[in-house]
Amino acid sequence: MHCTEQISHDEYQKTADWLMSQTKHRPQVAIICGSGLGMLADTLKCQDSFAYSDIPGFPQSTVQGHAGRLVFGELKGKTCVCMQGRFHMYEGHSLCKTTFPVRVFKLMGVETLIVTNAAGSLADGLRPGDIMIIKDHVNFPGLVGLNPLCGPNDDKFGPRFPAMSGCYDKALCCLAMEIAKQQGVTSFVQEGVYAMVGGPNFESIAEARLLHRLGVDAVGMSTAPEVVVATHCGLRVFGLSLITNKVVKSYDDPDSVNHDGVLEVGRLRSHSVQQLVTELISRIEINNNTNNAV
Ligand SMILES: O=P(O)(O)O[C@H]1O[C@H](CO)[C@@H](O)[C@H]1O
Ligand code: HPA
Numbered sequence: 514m515h516c517t518e519q520i521s522h523d524e525y526q527k528t529a530d531w532l533m534s535q536t537k538h539r540p541q542v543a544i545i546c547g548s549g550l551g552m553l554a555d556t557l558k559c560q561d562s563f564a565y566s567d568i569p570g571f572p573q574s575t576v577q578g579h580a581g582r583l584v585f586g587e588l589k590g591k592t593c594v595c596m597q598g599r600f601h602m603y604e605g606h607s608l609c610k611t612t613f614p615v616r617v618f619k620l621m622g623v624e625t626l627i628v629t630n631a632a633g634s635l636a637d638g639l640r641p642g643d644i645m646i647i648k649d650h651v652n653f654p655g656l657v658g659l660n661p662l663c664g665p666n667d668d669k670f671g672p673r674f675p676a677m678s679g680c681y682d683k684a685l686c687c688l689a690m691e692i693a694k695q696q697g698v699t700s701f702v703q704e705g706v707y708a709m710v711g712g713p714n715f716e717s718i719a720e721a722r723l724l725h726r727l728g729v730d731a732v733g734m735s736t737a738p739e740v741v742v743a744t745h746c747g748l749r750v751f752g753l754s755l756i757t758n759k760v761v762k763s764y765d766d767p768d769s770v771n772h773d774g775v776l777e778v779g780r781l782r783s784h785s786v787q788q789l790v791t792e793l794i795s796r797i798e799i800n801n802n803t804n805n806a807v
Contacts, residue, residue, distance in 0.1 A: 516593040518607040519664050525613070528570040529620035536561040538585035540594035541799045543748075545739060547599070547630035548578040548772070549779020550755065552582040554595040556791055557586025570617075572610045574598035578776045583614075589719070589795030594618060601735050602654065610663035611735075612742040616670060619746045625685075625797055627742045627790060631775045632733035632754035633715070635725040636705060639756050642782055643701045643707070644789065645731050646689050647681050647752035651708040652737035659711075661738045662745055671745035680744040685751040685793070692792045698785060705730030707754055709737035715770045721760045731756060751793065755782055 533539070538561060546553050554560075563582040565571045574581035581596030581736045586593060600611040615626065632645070639645060654660070666673040686704060693702035708724055710716065712734030716724065724732055731754045741752050757778040 519610055520609050520613065522667055522669055524570055524579070525616045525620055528568060528617045531569050532617070533621060535563065536585045537753070538592050538594070538720050540585060540592045540618065540621060541625050542591050542625045542627065542727065542794055542797065543623045543625045544593060544595040545594070545599050545629060546595060546597050547735070547755065547779075549631055550629050550783070551578070551580050551597040552783045552785060553629065553787060553790055554584040554597050556787060557584055557588050557593055557595060557798035560584055560586040570602050570613065572606050572613060573601065574717060575604050576601065577772065578779070587792060591794050591797065593794065594621070594623065599735055599739070602711060602738070603734060603783045608738050612661045612738050615742045615748070616746060617767045619670070619748060623748065624800060625749045625751065626739070627793070628705070628736050628739055628752040629786065629790070630736045630754050631757040631779060632707060632731035633758045633770060634731050634756045635721065635760050635762070637731040639703070639705065639730060639758055641758055641778055643703065643756040644786060645703060645705040645707070645754040645756060646686050647707045647754060648686055648704045649681060649706050650710070650737045650740065651706065651727070651729060652741065653708060653710050655737060655741065661742050666788065671747060675745045677741065677744060678738050680750055681752055682749045685749065685797070688796060689751065689753070689789065689793055692789060692796070696788060696792070698789070701785070702789070707736060707752070708732045711736060714759055718761060718764055721762045724760070725762060732760060753786070753789070755779060755786055773781040
């Protein structure tokens with residue numbers, strides 16, 4: 514399923530054209546909200562909002578905590594588009610469907626993508642409620658060929674063999690750390706490596722131990738495909754994980770993770786995540802690249 518579905522350039526363009534006919538906003542920054550982080554859209558002014566079910570070509574959100582709405586608006590002098598709800602491979606979407614909006618955003622003229630997610634921590638120094646700025650990822654599905662770029666390459670978006678060595682923009686990571694310092698929140702903001710697993714089950718203890726030994730700091734079931742597609746088409750990417758739970762690594766630990774707990778931590782930390790992202794957006798430099806025809 515994952516490698517066979519192909520979406521033509523025209524289909525991405527059709528969705529981009531439809532959205533541009535429905536809103537006057539021309540977004541420079543796109544934000545993908547992770548589980549329980551949909552409130553990131555609340556800060557946008559002069560909103561135009563669309564249910565995914567009304568947008569031609571858009572998949573539907575099926576996961577609790579992902580509202581399924583695309584919100585356009587202004588934030589601190591920047592025009593933004595915010596996905597209140599992302600698509601996951603485990604929902605049954607093909608990988609090109611899970612990443613469909615990213616290419617649509619590129620065609621609309623977006624230059625920077627901010628990805629957020631809820632994740633479980635493997636690193637001992639990362640606690641629930643911490644914010645991890647993603648410095649790199651391990652795309653486990655991608656390593657075994659479950660990659661949204663599989664299939665014929667669309668040269669209009671990017672090259673056949675894109676590099677991923679700089680996929681999380683270093684300057685934006687530094688800027689976020691600087692903002693965390695200025696906001697006095699460095700006690701719960703740090704950098705780390707995110708790993709994507711397929712889900713939908715949470716990790717077994719043996720899997721958690723394996724990920725830990727491999728040097729993974731936090732684990733989730735999303736983000737990497739979006740970042741791969743964004744990097745392929747030349748978007749600048751910033752990512753953050755909200756640590757919502759510790760991944761159980763000991764057979765003696767009676768703790769057990771569940772999705773309601775994940776969403777609850779999102780609610781508790783929403784203000785801090787919002788403040789960090791808002792300030793980052795206000796300080797992002799935009800090239801005003803009007804070439805949105807790719
Ligand atoms: O990655 P996001 O969408 O934030 O969601 C995370 O939270 C859900 C599990 O609670 C999974 O979907 C996992 O990937
Ligand atoms: O512990 C986790 N594992 C995988 N995905 C997750 N999303 C939130 N927490 C987790």
